[in-house]
Amino acid sequence: MEKMQRTPAQSEDAHYMKMALEQARQAEALGEVPIGALIVLDGRVIASAGNRRETWQDPTAHAELIALREAAKRTGSWRLEGATLYVTLEPCVMCMGGIILARIPRLVYGARDPKMGAVGSIYDFSTDERFNHAVTVTEGVLADECSEMLSVFFRQLRQKKKTAKMQPSD
Amino acid sequence: MEKMQRTPAQSEDAHYMKMALEQARQAEALGEVPIGALIVLDGRVIASAGNRRETWQDPTAHAELIALREAAKRTGSWRLEGATLYVTLEPCVMCMGGIILARIPRLVYGARDPKMGAVGSIYDFSTDERFNHAVTVTEGVLADECSEMLSVFFRQLRQKKKTAKMQPSD
Numbered sequence: 174m175e176k177m178q179r180t181p182a183q184s185e186d187a188h189y190m191k192m193a194l195e196q197a198r199q200a201e202a203l204g205e206v207p208i209g210a211l212i213v214l215d216g217r218v219i220a221s222a223g224n225r226r227e228t229w230q231d232p233t234a235h236a237e238l239i240a241l242r243e244a245a246k247r248t249g250s251w252r253l254e255g256a257t258l259y260v261t262l263e264p265c266v267m268c269m270g271g272i273i274l275a276r277i278p279r280l281v282y283g284a285r286d287p288k289m290g291a292v293g294s295i296y297d298f299s300t301d302e303r304f305n306h307a308v309t310v311t312e313g314v315l316a317d318e319c320s321e322m323l324s325v326f327f328r329q330l331r332q333k334k335k336t337a338k339m340q341p342s343d
Numbered sequence: 344m345e346k347m348q349r350t351p352a353q354s355e356d357a358h359y360m361k362m363a364l365e366q367a368r369q370a371e372a373l374g375e376v377p378i379g380a381l382i383v384l385d386g387r388v389i390a391s392a393g394n395r396r397e398t399w400q401d402p403t404a405h406a407e408l409i410a411l412r413e414a415a416k417r418t419g420s421w422r423l424e425g426a427t428l429y430v431t432l433e434p435c436v437m438c439m440g441g442i443i444l445a446r447i448p449r450l451v452y453g454a455r456d457p458k459m460g461a462v463g464s465i466y467d468f469s470t471d472e473r474f475n476h477a478v479t480v481t482e483g484v485l486a487d488e489c490s491e492m493l494s495v496f497f498r499q500l501r502q503k504k505k506t507a508k509m510q511p512s513d
Binding site for chain 1: 396397399400401402403404408411412415416419420421422423435436437438439440441443444445446458459461465466468471473474
């Protein structure tokens with residue numbers, strides 16, 4: 174039997190997802206929920222970001238939204254046509270809304286988010302034709318690594334709370 | 344017959360919506376789609392913003408999201424519990440997502456947005472219990488003024504495009 178060969182597109186997606194995972198790791202080091210994002214245009218990384226909600230005390234500071242703002246600044250245009258956004262976790266309604274508004278044509282994500290995901294979990298905006306902008310989605314790229322990083326983070330958080338005898342918060 | 348009396352809450356909502364309309368007017372003066380937002384906490388305006396997508400070339404620069412970031416900066420916390428957000432137009436999926444993430448308990452909006460609105464039009468996140476955060480909504484406050492401002496803006500835009508013999512864009 175022949176060994177499965179990865180197509181160039183698959184290995185390219187994995188390559189960029191590893192970079193998004195590195196952003197997630199940097200976020201985690203700051204005490205943030207470990208989620209990272211990257212925007213690639215014409216084979217170049219034009220923006221990368223990790224979750225900064227706690228550090229900046231900004232409710233909108235999800236990795237994807239920060240990356241969208243950075244990419245628009247870099248290109249000088251809010252229209253990010255031709256760009257691919259990589260993110261370790263399925264985007265929420267806010268972030269998927271931003272991705273659509275920025276006219277991002279392709280989204281690649283790692284793990285599913287059954288509680289908040291808007292690209293197949295609680296909603297699927299990518300197939301909603303009312304938005305008048307189509308986003309092609311590849312999911313499950315390095316899903317295990319992306320998911321594991323989040324599981325470890327929340328396990329440790331629960332452990333810390335238990336140790337500190339704190340009341341669980343939402 | 345007695346004249347209809349406005350309740351204090353109604354006239355307060357109209358008062359703040361007028362201020363949101365002023366933000367919309369300032370946005371329009373910059374060539375932006377005229378939408379304005381305001382955040383009120385304990386009877387004080389803690390943030391106000393108008394749409395800045397074109398001026399900043401930022402796909403996320405809707406009035407609501409700018410106001411959320413400003414309010415969080417002002418209070419020093421991403422949790423905007425106890426605050427009311429006023430906006431001239433029904434929020435889109437991105438903005439309503441941000442409102443939920445910021446734990447805003449009350450939203451007041453002017454006109455409906457049948458194409459993009461996520462609070463009764465194409466979606467209704469305010470009644471979606473999966474978000475684990477309830478937003479009480481009052482809609483239709485100064486709806487005619489809010490809607491008229493947008494109608495005039497788009498009518499003038501079409502006229503300008505026609506005069507310049509430009510091709511219509513999306």
